[in-house]
Amino acid sequence: xxxxxxxxxxxxxxxxxxxxxxxxxxxxxxxxxxxxxxxxxxxxxxxxxxxxxxxxxxxxxxxxxxxxxxxxxxxxxxxxxxxxxxxxxxxxxxxxxxxxxxxxxxxxxxxxxxxxxxxxxxxxxxxxxxxxxxxxxxxxxxxxxxxxxxxxxxxxxxxxxxxxxxxxxxxxxxxxxxxxxxxxxxxxxxxxxxxxxxxxxxxxxxxxxxxxx
Amino acid sequence: xxxxxxxxxxxxxxxxxxxxxxxxxxxxxxxxxxxxxxxxxxxxxxxxxxxxxxxxxxxxxxxxxxxxxxxxxxxxxxxxxxxxxxxxxxxxxxxxxxxxxxxxxxxxxxxxxxxxxxxxxxxxxxxxxxxxxxxxxxxxxxxxxxxxxxxxxxxxxxxxxxxxxxxxxxxxxxxxxxxxxxxxxxxxxxxxxxxxxxxxxxxxxxxxxxxxx
Numbered sequence: 001x002x003x004x005x006x007x008x009x010x011x012x013x014x015x016x017x018x019x020x021x022x023x024x025x026x027x028x029x030x031x032x033x034x035x036x037x038x039x040x041x042x043x044x045x046x047x048x049x050x051x052x053x054x055x056x057x058x059x060x061x062x063x064x065x066x067x068x069x070x071x072x073x074x075x076x077x078x079x080x081x082x083x084x085x086x087x088x089x090x091x092x093x094x095x096x097x098x099x100x101x102x103x104x105x106x107x108x109x110x111x112x113x114x115x116x117x118x119x120x121x122x123x124x125x126x127x128x129x130x131x132x133x134x135x136x137x138x139x140x141x142x143x144x145x146x147x148x149x150x151x152x153x154x155x156x157x158x159x160x161x162x163x164x165x166x167x168x169x170x171x172x173x174x175x176x177x178x179x180x181x182x183x184x185x186x187x188x189x190x191x192x193x194x195x196x197x198x199x200x201x202x203x204x205x206x207x208x209x210x211x212x213x
Numbered sequence: 214x215x216x217x218x219x220x221x222x223x224x225x226x227x228x229x230x231x232x233x234x235x236x237x238x239x240x241x242x243x244x245x246x247x248x249x250x251x252x253x254x255x256x257x258x259x260x261x262x263x264x265x266x267x268x269x270x271x272x273x274x275x276x277x278x279x280x281x282x283x284x285x286x287x288x289x290x291x292x293x294x295x296x297x298x299x300x301x302x303x304x305x306x307x308x309x310x311x312x313x314x315x316x317x318x319x320x321x322x323x324x325x326x327x328x329x330x331x332x333x334x335x336x337x338x339x340x341x342x343x344x345x346x347x348x349x350x351x352x353x354x355x356x357x358x359x360x361x362x363x364x365x366x367x368x369x370x371x372x373x374x375x376x377x378x379x380x381x382x383x384x385x386x387x388x389x390x391x392x393x394x395x396x397x398x399x400x401x402x403x404x405x406x407x408x409x410x411x412x413x414x415x416x417x418x419x420x421x422x423x424x425x426x
Contacts, residue, residue: 051359052314063303066360067317070309077302089290090276096283100316101265104280108321117348122337135330146264147279 001078004029004060007050009036010210013107013170014068015056019204020166021072025079029058033211036112069103072163084163095157098147098164102171106140110174134180141175144168145185152187154194165195173206214291217242217273220263222249223423226320226383227281228269232417233379234285238292242271246424249325282316285376297376308370311360311377315384319353323387347393354388357381358398365400367407378408386419 006022008015008031022029034040034055041053050057050066058065065071076084086092108114110133118124118132148156148164156164172192175182182189195201202208219235221228221244235242247253247268254266263270263279271278278284289297299305321327323346331337331345361369361377369377385405388395395402408414415421 052318052356054318063306065306065310067310067313069317070306070313073309074302074306077305089287092290093276093278093283093287096286097278097280100280100283103313104282104317104321105265105267108317109327113352114322117345121344121348122335122341124335128335131334132330135334139326143265 001027002060004058006031007034007046007055007057007059008032008209009034009041009055010206012036012055013111013174014054014103016170016173016204016206017068017166018056018058018071019209020169020201021075021084021163023200023203024082024084024161024166025075027075027079031209069099069163072166082160084161084166086157086162091157094151095162095164098144098156099167101140101144101147102167105143106136106171107167107174109136130178133178137171137175137178137180138184140171141180141182141185141188145187148191149187152191154191156191161195161198161201165191168192169195169201214240215273217271219244220247220259220268220270220272221245221422222247222254222268223419225249225268226324226387227267227316229383229386229417229419230281230379231269231271231284232422233382233414234288234297234376236413236416237295237297237374237379238288240288240292244422282312282376285379295373297374297379299370299375304370307364308375308377311357311369312380314353314357314360315380318356319349319384320380320387322349343391346391350384350388350391350393351397353384354393354395354398354401358400361404362400365404367404369404374408374411374414378404381405382408382414 006018006029008019034046040046041055047053049064052066056068056071058071065074072084085095115129118129151157153159155161156168168188169192172188217240219231219242221232247259253259254268260266262277265279269281269284271284278287285297299308328342331342364370366372368374369381381401382405385401
């Protein structure tokens with residue numbers, strides 16, 4: 001594989017997922033920061049490359065891949081080891097369901113463009129935004145804990161990290177940033193700590209990739 | 214395959230997707246309606262089966278599959294023809310990105326639990342809820358039109374329906390229900406009409422599966 005360019009933003013959960021996956025696969029990449037706080041993703045230059053105006057995007061050999069889960073699924077074929085989505089259909093369905101429970105049912109409600117809509121057009125004060133944020137994480141994590149606990153091992157599925165753990169760790173990072181209580185989710189807390197101890201996860205952490213102040 | 218049970222709700226977009234996929238695969242299923250308006254998905258009985266308390270869920274042989282995209286991905290392995298997610302990695306990544314652009318970036322912002330939060334805790338009047346609904350569809354469809362147009366053929370990817378079309382049609386149904394203008398999305402409108410003309414899509418339509426009044 002030629003060295004890909006990752007259009008990235010250090011605090012984007014979706015970009016954080018792709019950084020972890022690239023690290024787990026041992027793929028060296030060139031990060032290009034797209035400053036979401038400054039609105040760089042809305043510029044004509046970036047939109048021409050990625051009409052959604054979102055990060056992450058992975059570019060190589062004239063291909064532009066968007067959507068973190070699609071990128072990681074593609075990467076699992078391009079670089080088969082270590083496997084991030086199980087090959088057996090039942091395991092694969094469980095890992096995908098856990099990942100989508102985060103990627104569809106928690107994260108989209110809490111990303112920056114939504115928070116901006118709450119404070120802009122809906123004129124919501126900061127405490128209402130924070131309550132919104134905490135509400136969707138609590139709803140989502142309550143379900144995820146119940147879905148995960150019966151089948152979790154060292155990680156959410158088996159003894160090596162999968163796409164599910166790759167989605168969990170950035171979501172836990174967001175929960176902590178917004179001071180969401182986590183005591184009710186012992187499986188998620190344990191696995192987040194386990195995964196965060198791995199080099200591939202640690203090196204992808206926002207604090208490690210943040211632009212110098 | 215033994216006949217699966219589909220926990221379903223006629224107006225759920227995510228359940229609509231799975232109905233289309235089952236029909237395209239020619240899989241006969243037993244629908245069980247979970248009345249979201251009545252809160253049946255929050256009952257202890259359903260939550261014990263599916264901790265997320267969402268539809269759809271597909272149950273068979275003691276397996277319970279949740280999350281519409283995970284169910285359809287599983288179905289594509291269990292019943293390989295007709296293929297709904299392309300086998301070639303680049304095509305697969307494009308179809309997944311289109312599907313996720315709907316499933317992650319439009320639909321979660323507009324489903325019933327979110328609208329209930331807007332009218333409940335945030336005390337938003339109906340016109341603010343409708344503006345919210347239209348905003349996320351317009352944002353999402355503008356991007357999706359630009360992502361799709363250069364590569365679309367009869368369908369969003371190629372000449373047979375894929376997971377991307379399966380996500381598009383229910384989202385277009387939602388857009389029309391909320392009177393969102395669609396003139397700016399000619400590719401999406403054309404392909405929605407094309408797909409909706411197929412028996413598998415038509416038979417899955419909410420109006421066809423709605424409980425008798």
